[in-house]
Amino acid sequence: MKILGIETSCDETAVAVVEDGKVVLADFVYSQVEHSEFGGIVPEIASRQQLRKITPVFETCKKAYDISPSSIDAIAVTRGPGLIGSLMVGLNFAKALSFGWNLPLIGVNHLEGHIFANLLADNSLKPPFITLIVSGGHTLLVRVEDWCQYTILGSTRDDAAGEAFDKVAKLLGLGYPGGYMIDQLAKVGDREFHRFPRSHFKKGEYQFSFSGLKTSVAVYLRDKSDDFRSQYLNDICASFQERVIDMLVTPSLNAALDHGIDLVAVGGGVAANSRLREAFVERAAQKGIRVLFPAFKYCTDNAAMIASAGYFRLARGEQSDHSLVAVPYLPLA
Ligand code: KG4
Numbered sequence: 605m606k607i608l609g610i611e612t613s614c615d616e617t618a619v620a621v622v623e624d625g626k627v628v629l630a631d632f633v634y635s636q637v638e639h640s641e642f643g644g645i646v647p648e649i650a651s652r653q654q655l656r657k658i659t660p661v662f663e664t665c666k667k668a669y670d671i672s673p674s675s676i677d678a679i680a681v682t683r684g685p686g687l688i689g690s691l692m693v694g695l696n697f698a699k700a701l702s703f704g705w706n707l708p709l710i711g712v713n714h715l716e717g718h719i720f721a722n723l724l725a726d727n728s729l730k731p732p733f734i735t736l737i738v739s740g741g742h743t744l745l746v747r748v749e750d751w752c753q754y755t756i757l758g759s760t761r762d763d764a765a766g767e768a769f770d771k772v773a774k775l776l777g778l779g780y781p782g783g784y785m786i787d788q789l790a791k792v793g794d795r796e797f798h799r800f801p802r803s804h805f806k807k808g809e810y811q812f813s814f815s816g817l818k819t820s821v822a823v824y825l826r827d828k829s830d831d832f833r834s835q836y837l838n839d840i841c842a843s844f845q846e847r848v849i850d851m852l853v854t855p856s857l858n859a860a861l862d863h864g865i866d867l868v869a870v871g872g873g874v875a876a877n878s879r880l881r882e883a884f885v886e887r888a889a890q891k892g893i894r895v896l897f898p899a900f901k902y903c904t905d906n907a908a909m910i911a912s913a914g915y916f917r918l919a920r921g922e923q924s925d926h927s928l929v930a931v932p933y934l935p936l937a
């Protein structure tokens with residue numbers, strides 16, 4: 605079964621074709637660049653750009669794979685969570701195609717897509733496993749009971765992990781989005797340079813909290829000169845990043861051990877962090893746990909993961925009708 609995937613939940617416009625939920629036949633992502641000067645996503649600009657880009661992105665993807673009513677079997681589209689204006693662009697595009705081409709439509713949860721990005725990396729992946737979703741808007745620890753069946757184990761009490769990266773990057777004057785910049789600068793920084801505080805939770809509580817860490821970076825920087833900041837930029841990035849990583853890895857591995865599960869699959873933009881990948885694998889191996897990451901390009905928002913999730917939803921006999929609406933705060937389970 606060949607599924608056309610469409611993703612427009614935030615500032616990426618993406619179209620892909622995936623076979624049987626596992627094999628990517630074509631995929632194309634356009635990332636908006638207009639937000640960097642504002643230090644964050646401007647929803648009105650995001651939706652306007654989605655509207656401008658959806659048809660060109662679809663046409664570009666069509667050059668790689670001849671998308672037509674006879675060459676694809678169904679259309680999967682992100683219906684939430686995300687920015688309402690952005691979501692509506694992809695959703696209406698998908699509905700129009702489904703109506704005009706008389707093809708089944710399936711609405712997909714964006715967070716579920718981030719889980720399925722791992723299946724694109726390892727076609728043999730099978731539940732049950734623990735998954736950590738770390739993106740700009742979400743930090744969720746989930747037990748995947750079966751495909752499309754989830755138990756939420758924990759989430760963030762305040763900021764998402766990616767949001768913490770972006771806000772600290774802004775404090776350091778690194779521009780938006782900042783996760784990638786911090787990752788690069790931290791590579792040659794001293795992780796022990798400064799010990800930023802970590803949040804503590806009771807045993808068995810798989811919770812996350814990053815706003816205290818962000819504030820402690822702000823307080824730390826308050827009386828530091830520009831010279832100091834630029835001289836120790838790499839070290840500050842590495843020290844901050846190491847704290848975030850510890851706060852992500854520890855609850856994830858505890859959850860796996862407590863649930864007797866030996867596989868953790870990570871997804872979302874922050875899963876692209878090179879040090880997170882290295883530290884996670886290292887610490888998990890000490891406990892006999894395997895960690896899986898999507899390929900870099902499937903960590904951040906893309907439509908291949910949406911097509912993959914859509915395939916499994918359709919395989920369960922689910923289908924959406926044309927009254928499907930976008931839901932900005934759509935929960936995973
Ligand atoms: O999944 P995603 O593309 O969009 C959302 O669904 O939110 O994630 C974007 C987030 C941003 O906060 C960005 O700073 C972060 O992922 N990110 C990274 C890295 N690459 C992207 N964070 C840390 N290290 C990276 N290499």
Ligand code: ZN
Nearest residue numbers: 739872904905
């Ligand atoms: Zn995302």
